[in-house]
Amino acid sequence: MKSESEIIDVKTLPFTANFIWATGFMMQRFIEELASRKILGVKCPGCGYTYVPPRSRCGKCYAKIEEENLVTLSGKGTLVSYTTGHVALDGQGNFIDLQEPAIIGAIKLEDADSTIFMPIEGIEPRDVVEGLKVELQWREETKGELEDIRCFKPA
Amino acid sequence: MIRRVAIVGYAQSHHQHNMQKTREDMVFEVCKEALHHAGILREDLDTVITASTDFLDGRTISSVFLSMAVGAFLKDESKVEEDGTFALYYALMRILAGTHDVALVEAHTQGSTLNPHQVSFYTLDPLFDRQVGVLNDVAAAGLQARMYMNRHSVSEEHLAKVAVKNIANAAENPCAHRQMPDVSLEDVMSSKLYYDPIRELTMSPISDGACALILASEEKAREITDKPVWIEGVGSCQDPYLRDRNIQNLDSLKSAANTAYKMAGVKEPLSDLDVAEVSEKFAHEELMIYEALGLCQEGQGKNLVESGTTRRNGEMPVNPSGGALGADPVCATGLIRVIEAAKQVRGEAGAYQVPNVRRALAHGQFGICAQKNTVYILGGNGS
Numbered sequence: 001m002k003s004e005s006e007i008i009d010v011k012t013l014p015f016t017a018n019f020i021w022a023t024g025f026m027m028q029r030f031i032e033e034l035a036s037r038k039i040l041g042v043k044c045p046g047c048g049y050t051y052v053p054p055r056s057r058c059g060k061c062y063a064k065i066e067e068e069n070l071v072t073l074s075g076k077g078t079l080v081s082y083t084t085g086h087v088a089l090d091g092q093g094n095f096i097d098l099q100e101p102a103i104i105g106a107i108k109l110e111d112a113d114s115t116i117f118m119p120i121e122g123i124e125p126r127d128v129v130e131g132l133k134v135e136l137q138w139r140e141e142t143k144g145e146l147e148d149i150r151c152f153k154p155a
Numbered sequence: 156m157i158r159r160v161a162i163v164g165y166a167q168s169h170h171q172h173n174m175q176k177t178r179e180d181m182v183f184e185v186c187k188e189a190l191h192h193a194g195i196l197r198e199d200l201d202t203v204i205t206a207s208t209d210f211l212d213g214r215t216i217s218s219v220f221l222s223m224a225v226g227a228f229l230k231d232e233s234k235v236e237e238d239g240t241f242a243l244y245y246a247l248m249r250i251l252a253g254t255h256d257v258a259l260v261e262a263h264t265q266g267s268t269l270n271p272h273q274v275s276f277y278t279l280d281p282l283f284d285r286q287v288g289v290l291n292d293v294a295a296a297g298l299q300a301r302m303y304m305n306r307h308s309v310s311e312e313h314l315a316k317v318a319v320k321n322i323a324n325a326a327e328n329p330c331a332h333r334q335m336p337d338v339s340l341e342d343v344m345s346s347k348l349y350y351d352p353i354r355e356l357t358m359s360p361i362s363d364g365a366c367a368l369i370l371a372s373e374e375k376a377r378e379i380t381d382k383p384v385w386i387e388g389v390g391s392c393q394d395p396y397l398r399d400r401n402i403q404n405l406d407s408l409k410s411a412a413n414t415a416y417k418m419a420g421v422k423e424p425l426s427d428l429d430v431a432e433v434s435e436k437f438a439h440e441e442l443m444i445y446e447a448l449g450l451c452q453e454g455q456g457k458n459l460v461e462s463g464t465t466r467r468n469g470e471m472p473v474n475p476s477g478g479a480l481g482a483d484p485v486c487a488t489g490l491i492r493v494i495e496a497a498k499q500v501r502g503e504a505g506a507y508q509v510p511n512v513r514r515a516l517a518h519g520q521f522g523i524c525a526q527k528n529t530v531y532i533l534g535g536n537g538s
Contacts, residue, residue, distance in 0.1 A: 019281070021281050021282060023282055027282050027283075049399075051398075051399065053282075053283050059395055059396075059399060060395070060399075080302065081298040081299070081301050081302035081305075081402075081403075082298065082301060083294055083297030083298050083300075083301055083350045083351050083352075083353075084297075084350070084351040085289070085294055085297075085349070085350045085351075086347075086348045086349060086350070086351070087349050087350070088289075089270075089272065089273050089276060089291055091273070092273070093269050093270035093272075093273040094270070095270075095272070095349065102289070104289050104290070104294055104297075104298065104350070106298045106302070106402075113399070114398045114399050115397075115398055115399075115402075116283075116398060117284060117287065117289065117290050117295075117298070117397075117398075118287060118289070119287075119289055125351070130301075130302075130305050146283070146286045146287070
């Protein structure tokens with residue numbers, strides 16, 4: 001059998017898919033409201049579960065969720081778990097070693113039931129503990145884009 | 156069940172990092188070997204069900220080019236996405252429906268085509284989590300492990316003990332990818348750190364591999380073999396998406412296990428089962444799986460590995476074949492567990508045979524933080 005370096009690999013086909021997804025009404029509102037530094041969630045009228053980002057149908061009790069069920073969240077929350085990444089994927093299937101480890105937090109926002117997963121900055125990995133109070137960091141100029149929410153920092 | 160259905164033959168590849176074979180050759184070889192193992196011909200098959208994932212295969216409608224390799228030329232054939240245990244479920248239903256009697260079930264992945272962890276990123280919510288861009292299955296496993304460890308005072312050493320147990324077991328299994336007979340706690344705890352506490356040796360390897368099994372109705376099974384392995388119970392369930400579930404518990408696995416137990420009449424899993432083959436993609440998951448399967452109380456998983464209960468010679472061996480930490484050809488991994496459990500029931504597991512197995516459990520999973528789970532209870536003629 002040939003050694004691995006002698007095998008001819010068929011590389012990628014010249015194909016780039018530019019997917020365009022419909023965001024739906026709720027997600028559109030969520031993204032638009034970022035411009036005015038608001039984090040929107042929805043409180044399910046059926047079971048009271050609060051989703052963030054918002055959605056139009058409860059996945060737990062199947063109640064229809066309407067515009068009137070939108071709630072504004074504070075952007076403050078609690079760290080329920082954390083991990084320090086020493087690598088990151090490069091989009092091509094390779095794990096790249098990071099020069100500086102990057103912390104990822106699992107965050108419960110005040111008054112929300114969903115957990116969101118965002119970068120944590122402004123703290124050393126060894127100082128991160130469960131229960132840490134964190135606060136959303138906004139981009140200096142908010143434009144109504146997902147990039148407006150950058151990361152969380154200790155509150 | 157309305158009809159009894161049995162596993163009557165099986166085969167798997169020698170899983171490895173890069174097999175240097177076409178997908179079709181790899182799949183053809185295991186299907187041919189499974190037919191041979193059952194002692195039947197391609198002409199005896201009524202239906203063929205395969206499992207893979209288009210992103211992992213690097214092509215869409217990915218079974219199109221496989222129909223001949225799986226023996227389905229001009230036959231009834233269908234495919235499911237994701238784990239092979241879901242394909243087995245589909246084949247089981249076809250036989251239970253009475254419309255088919257003999258099925259071949261095949262599953263495969265060549266991890267060398269595209270890193271499966273990269274593919275895991277494409278399973279995330281494209282409107283939010285993919286835009287944020289920090290998560291993948293390994294990062295999520297790090298978050299899950301930390302949460303579980305904090306909740307139940309589990310140390311990194313407990314995770315390393317799971318890894319040593321399974322990787323050492325894998326060294327007795329010629330089909331396993333990792334062949335590290337002398338693996339030590341130090342080796343595991345000093346292996347490359349990915350997403351704390353997940354290290355190279357507390358996560359499954361990226362493998363190429365395939366497997367196939369033959370399923371038959373009771374009447375056909377008795378014609379084919381005097382050692383049928385009966386499917387006594389099955390259950391399948393899924394958790395919500397990552398944001399809206401409690402990742403420190405495997406609730407859907409618990410539900411799937413309870414369904415399978417009820418069907419099979421399993422009341423006390425620890426004493427009623429003789430061996431379990433589970434899909435632990437990360438070491439901490441095996442501890443969580445013990446708890447979800449009811450082998451111990453919540454939070455007590457670490458005790459089963461500390462006490463040696465789940466070692467190959469323990470009271471309740473888990474993954475004597477090495478499990479997913481021994482080899483992980485993603486979509487094949489769960490179906491390999493079924494095959495390994497069937498081998499134990501038939502006494503065909505060679506160097507890692509557990510004595511006197513009457514009843515075995517097999518578990519397959521798919522999705523970030525084990526979102527979907529399927530459990531099978533298998534039994535021999537005497538069970």
